[in-house]
Amino acid sequence: MITLNQIAKEYKKVRVLDVEALEIPKGQSFGLVGNNGAGKTTMFSMLLDLVRPTTGYIMNNDVRVDQSEAWKPFTAAFLDESFLIGYLTPEEYFYFIGELRGQNKADVDRLLKGFEDFFNGEILGVKKYLRDLSKGNQKKVGIVAALIGNPEVIILDEPFANLDPTTQIRLKKILRELKETTEVTVLISSHDLMHVTEVCERIVVLEKGVVVKDIKTSPETLKELEVFFSGELKENVPAS
Numbered sequence: 001m002i003t004l005n006q007i008a009k010e011y012k013k014v015r016v017l018d019v020e021a022l023e024i025p026k027g028q029s030f031g032l033v034g035n036n037g038a039g040k041t042t043m044f045s046m047l048l049d050l051v052r053p054t055t056g057y058i059m060n061n062d063v064r065v066d067q068s069e070a071w072k073p074f075t076a077a078f079l080d081e082s083f084l085i086g087y088l089t090p091e092e093y094f095y096f097i098g099e100l101r102g103q104n105k106a107d108v109d110r111l112l113k114g115f116e117d118f119f120n121g122e123i124l125g126v127k128k129y130l131r132d133l134s135k136g137n138q139k140k141v142g143i144v145a146a147l148i149g150n151p152e153v154i155i156l157d158e159p160f161a162n163l164d165p166t167t168q169i170r171l172k173k174i175l176r177e178l179k180e181t182t183e184v185t186v187l188i189s190s191h192d193l194m195h196v197t198e199v200c201e202r203i204v205v206l207e208k209g210v211v212v213k214d215i216k217t218s219p220e221t222l223k224e225l226e227v228f229f230s231g232e233l234k235e236n237v238p239a240s
C-alpha cells in the first residue's frame with residue numbers, strides 16, 4: 001500500500017501539488033492523467049524521494065520514503081532518461097541494475113529473453129551506448145530495466161510516449177500481464193487516455209496539482225475522460 005498524506009509541493013510559493021489523501025492498495029494498476037503541468041511527474045518524483053514535499057509525507061509499504069531507504073529494494077521506476085547511464089550498452093546497464101537488485105547474469109538473461117519481441121532487434125547485441133539509442137529505444141531499456149528483480153512497486157512516467165505503435169501494443173500486453181499479478185503495484189502516467197484506460201484498473205485525474213477525479217475503470221471511463229478533457233478545452237477558449 002502506498003499512501004500520500006497531506007502532500008503539498010510549492011515552488012516559490014506556487015502550489016503545484018496538493019493532495020489531501022490518496023491510497024494506492026498493493027497490487028493495483030494505477031493510472032495518473034492530467035494536462036501538461038498538472039503535477040504527475042512531481043507526484044511520481046516524490047514517491048521516489050527525488051522531490052521533497054513542502055508539507056506532508058508518503059508511505060510505501062509502511063516505509064516513509066523521505067526518512068528511510070527501505071522502500072528501494074522493492075520499488076523500481078523509469079521516469080526519464082536520467083535513469084539511464086549513457087556510456088553503458090543496454091546489456092551492461094541491465095546487468096548493472098541486476099546486480100543492484102540481487103540478480104545474477106543468468107537471471108537477467110532469462111528476463112531479457114522474454115522481451116525479444118519488445119526490443120525488436122534494436123537493443124540487444126547492437127553494441128551501441130545508451131546515449132546513442134533513439135528516444136524510443138532508450139525508453140524500452142528503461143522500462144525493461146524497471147522490471148528486473150521482480151519489484152513489488154513499478155512506477156513509469158509516460159511509458160507510451162515516443163514508442164512506435166507496435167511497441168505500444170506490446171507494452172500494453174506487458175502491463176496487462178503485470179495487472180494480473182496481484183502482488184505487483186503498477187503506477188503509470190499517460191497522456192494517452194485510451195492506453196491508460198486499457199491497462200489501469202483505476203484512473204486518477206490531476207488538475208493543477210489537485211485530484212479532480214478518481215475512477216474505477218469501466219467501459220464508460222474512456223468516454224468520461226474524453227468529456228472531461230474536452231470540457232477543459234472549452235473553458236480555455238477565450239470568449240469572443
Ligand SMILES: Nc1ncnc2c1ncn2[C@@H]1O[C@H](COP(=O)(O)OP(=O)(O)OP(=O)(O)O)[C@@H](O)[C@H]1O
Pocket residue numbers: 011016034035036037038039040041042043
Ligand atoms: N524544479 C521546479 N521548479 C519550479 N517549478 C517546477 C519545478 N518542477 C516542476 N515545476 C512546476 O510544477 C508543475 C508541475 O509539473 P510536472 O512536471 O509535475 O507536471 P506534469 O503533469 O508531469 O506535466 P507534463 O504532462 O507536461 O509532463 C509545473 O507547473 C512545473 O512548471
